Amino acid sequence: xxxxxxxxxxxxxxxxxxxxxxxxxxxxxRTFPLDHKRLPALLVYxxxxxxxxxxMGADRDIERQMSVTVEATADGKGFDDELDQIAVEVExxxxxxxxxxxxxxxxxxxxxxxxxxxxxxxxxxxQGILTLRYMALAIAPESDPETxx
Numbered sequence: 001x002x003x004x005x006x007x008x009x010x011x012x013x014x015x016x017x018x019x020x021x022x023x024x025x026x027x028x029x030r031t032f033p034l035d036h037k038r039l040p041a042l043l044v045y046x047x048x049x050x051x052x053x054x055x056m057g058a059d060r061d062i063e064r065q066m067s068v069t070v071e072a073t074a075d076g077k078g079f080d081d082e083l084d085q086i087a088v089e090v091e092x093x094x095x096x097x098x099x100x101x102x103x104x105x106x107x108x109x110x111x112x113x114x115x116x117x118x119x120x121x122x123x124x125x126x127q128g129i130l131t132l133r134y135m136a137l138a139i140a141p142e143s144d145p146e147t148x149x
Contacts, residue, residue, distance in 0.1 A: 001146035004064060004103075004138050005046050011100035012044045012068055012134075019089040021082065022072070030071075039127070040074035040082060042090070054139060061149075064138045067110070070094075072130040073117075079128035083114065090132055103148050106137035 002010075009028045016026045025041035046066050054061040070090055074082045091109060099107050113131040138148045 003145055004140050004148050005049065005066060007103055007146075007148070008066060008068060008100065008136050008138060009044055009046055011097070011103050012070065012094070015093050015097040015100065016042055016044070016070065016090060019086070019093060021086045021089055030069075039076075040072060040086060042086075043069075043071040043073075045069050045071075053142070060142050061139050062142045062145075064140065066136045066138065068107075068134040068136050070132040070134065072132075073127050074130075075125045075127045079126075080114070083128050083130040087112065087130055087132065094134065100136070104136045104138045106135065108135055109133070110135050 001007075013026050013028045016022070017024055019026075022040050022042050025038055026044065027041065028044050030043055030045040030047075046068055048067040050065045051062050054063045072083055072086045072090070074086070094107060097107070099105065109132060111133045115129045115131070117127045117129055140146075140148050
């Protein structure tokens with residue numbers, strides 16, 4: 001088994017692999033170098049987790065609220081429309097994932113951000129970046145951070 005965060009990232013990746021716009025270009029990393037030949041693509045990562053006891057006493061469960069980021073990158077003419085289409089596909093796929101196959105108790109979109117990245121100093125094209133942040137709630141025993149229930 002793996003830590004619950006790893007399982008959540010992997011489950012999000014599995015839910016998003018094979019979308020019409022991004023096909024198999026979904027990666028569990030925040031530093032994968034994306035070149036224009038591999039775009040559009042998705043990156044999945046967790047940057048933040050807030051935890052608290054679900055109850056007091058020994059042998060207690062911990063509620064883990066994770067901020068799961070799905071970052072889409074596209075380039076070329078009309079990347080805003082392409083990113084909006086990717087948002088439709090991602091939101092639909094995660095809403096239909098059955099709470100990541102029952103791994104989490106809650107999963108919902110918290111925020112969306114659109115941005116532009118440029119590397120004109122290297123002669124590269126402008127890229128659009130769509131960042132979707134989801135809240136995922138998992139509950140696991142304090143003594144076993146690999147097992148959600």
